[in-house]
Amino acid sequence: MEPTITLDGGLTVPKLGYGTWRLWGQDAYDGVRTALDVGYRHVDTAQGYDNEAEVGRAIADSDVDRDEVFLTTKLKPSNAAAADVRRSTEQSLRDLGVDRVDLLLLHWPAEDHAPLEETMQAMTALVEDGLTRAIGVSNFPSAMLRRAYEFAPLVTDQVEHHPYLAVDAIEEVLREHGGFVTAYSPIARGEVADDPTLTEIADAHDVTATQVTLRWLIQKPGTVAIPKSGNPERIRTNFDVFGFELSDEEMARIRALDRGHRLVAPADGPDWD
Numbered sequence: 001m002e003p004t005i006t007l008d009g010g011l012t013v014p015k016l017g018y019g020t021w022r023l024w025g026q027d028a029y030d031g032v033r034t035a036l037d038v039g040y041r042h043v044d045t046a047q048g049y050d051n052e053a054e055v056g057r058a059i060a061d062s063d064v065d066r067d068e069v070f071l072t073t074k075l076k077p078s079n080a081a082a083a084d085v086r087r088s089t090e091q092s093l094r095d096l097g098v099d100r101v102d103l104l105l106l107h108w109p110a111e112d113h114a115p116l117e118e119t120m121q122a123m124t125a126l127v128e129d130g131l132t133r134a135i136g137v138s139n140f141p142s143a144m145l146r147r148a149y150e151f152a153p154l155v156t157d158q159v160e161h162h163p164y165l166a167v168d169a170i171e172e173v174l175r176e177h178g179g180f181v182t183a184y185s186p187i188a189r190g191e192v193a194d195d196p197t198l199t200e201i202a203d204a205h206d207v208t209a210t211q212v213t214l215r216w217l218i219q220k221p222g223t224v225a226i227p228k229s230g231n232p233e234r235i236r237t238n239f240d241v242f243g244f245e246l247s248d249e250e251m252a253r254i255r256a257l258d259r260g261h262r263l264v265a266p267a268d269g270p271d272w273d
């Protein structure tokens with residue numbers, strides 16, 4: 001059975017989710033159908049991924065009840081003004097074909113478009129009005145995250161996190177507020193597959209270095225991971241990480257691989273910790 005995180009308010013979040021960035025049209029539909037078939041119960045999309053309709057249709061057509069799927073979408077930064085937060089979320093719900101999402105994130109810091117306080121308050125109102133069960137942010141460095149908590153009851157910060165990129169300062173802020181880290185690009189876009197340390201640990205458990213990486217992330221308290229694959233076999237093996245456990249020593253060896261290696265760094269991105 002897949003581990004979950006249960007938050008103070010009772011929200012339950014499956015620790016391994018299915019990422020859908022760069023999956024479009026039939027590929028997005030097929031990917032989500034396969035993911036649900038092999039056991040994923042958490043799906044990550046965004047207004048900016050241009051696949052909400054296919055993701056929603058795949059969930060609706062699957063054998064899994066909508067209530068059993070934890071569904072996340074994200075606001076484009078250009079939708080950060082209060083009226084746009086509501087209008088674009090209503091559009092996302094129509095595109096996804098659902099009454100509400102489980103988690104709504106602000107995809108990137110968006111103070112060029114609206115003050116942080118305004119966006120956070122508008123997102124909070126959507127929880128109160130039942131359009132989403134919870135809210136969070138994405139790509140917020142720790143100081144900005146701390147500031148956002150002054151305005152809104154956030155549950156997560158979705159950030160790049162894998163063995164080569166630790167996020168200690170963000171984890172600390174989230175821990176203080178009872179939130180969790182959502183690790184994106186969790187297998188460093190496939191780079192972990194040939195890592196000598198991860199491969200050595202993998203051999204001891206008769207699994208792959210990618211599986212060790214995903215196991216490491218979900219075995220860390222307060223961490224959720226959302227690997228993406230468009231390949232049915234890799235979708236399945238990425239989810240097959242519940243049959244072994246890493247020792248404390250193995251967890252520490254993987255933590256020591258951190259070298260501040262960031263893959264997602266747009267020119268207009270935030271100043272990272």
Ligand SMILES: NC(=O)c1ccc[n+]([C@@H]2O[C@H](COP(=O)([O-])OP(=O)(O)OC[C@H]3O[C@@H](n4cnc5c(N)ncnc54)[C@H](OP(=O)(O)O)[C@@H]3O)[C@@H](O)[C@H]2O)c1
Binds near residue numbers: 019044
């Ligand atoms: N909030 C944000 O700003 C943000 C940014 C980036 C990503 N995300 C979210 O996080 C999700 C995952 O991140 P990501 O897509 O950047 O990176 P990722 O999940 O670390 O890696 C995906 C890449 O690795 C390959 N791959 C998947 N499983 C593999 C395996 N078992 N062995 C070898 N290669 C494998 C995939 O190719 P195949 O498809 O061919 O298997 C794909 O090229 C995204 O889909 C999105 O939902 C969010």
